[in-house]
Amino acid sequence: xxxxxxxxxxxxxxxxxxxxxxxPAPSFxxxxxxxxxxxxxxxxLQWKEVTGAKEYILSISxxxxxxxxxxxxxxxxxxxxxxxxxxxxxxxxxxxxxxxxEKGESKNILVPDKSGLKAPSLKKIKVN
Numbered sequence: 176x177x178x179x180x181x182x183x184x185x186x187x188x189x190x191x192x193x194x195x196x197x198x199p200a201p202s203f204x205x206x207x208x209x210x211x212x213x214x215x216x217x218x219x220l221q222w223k224e225v226t227g228a229k230e231y232i233l234s235i236s237x238x239x240x241x242x243x244x245x246x247x248x249x250x251x252x253x254x255x256x257x258x259x260x261x262x263x264x265x266x267x268x269x270x271x272x273x274x275x276x277e278k279g280e281s282k283n284i285l286v287p288d289k290s291g292l293k294a295p296s297l298k299k300i301k302v303n
Contacts, residue, residue, distance in 0.1 A: 197274055198225050198227055198228055198268045198270050198276045199225060199276060199279075200268060200276045200279025200280070201266045202280055203266070203282050205221075208282070209282075210284045212257055212285065214287055216254075216259075218286075219253050219254075220251065221250060222266055228270060230246050230248050231248075231266055231268055232245070232266070232268075232269060233246075233265070236264075236265075237260060237263070242262075254284070260286055263281050263284075265278045265279060266280075
């Protein structure tokens with residue numbers, strides 16, 4: 176109590192603690208192994224929400240080299256200005272303590288090397 180007198184006591188007890196497990200990695204909504212981007216390099220990505228995730232990390236790599244890593248608070252994004260080629264994307268979830276999950280499944284994004292735009296053609300040119 177406030178005077179320092181012992182009011183009660185108990186036998187020593189053991190307290191066990193275990194670390195909170197990491198969140199699972201999110202998975203993409205599509206079942207396709209390759210996501211085809213539009214001719215102008217745009218692609219929309221969507222993934223399943225992970226319960227308890229504060230944000231998601233999307234990493235884009237090409238030929239094993241990481242090009243970009245971005246954080247998103249929602250489960251959807253739109254990629255733009257991708258040059259022609261094949262890219263690999265990975266997702267990770269981040270919990271409220273800032274702990275990052277393992278990398279999830281990878282998906283390939285294929286950007287075609289042919290544009291849907293046609294070059295203007297000249298007709299009836301007169302040269303003096």
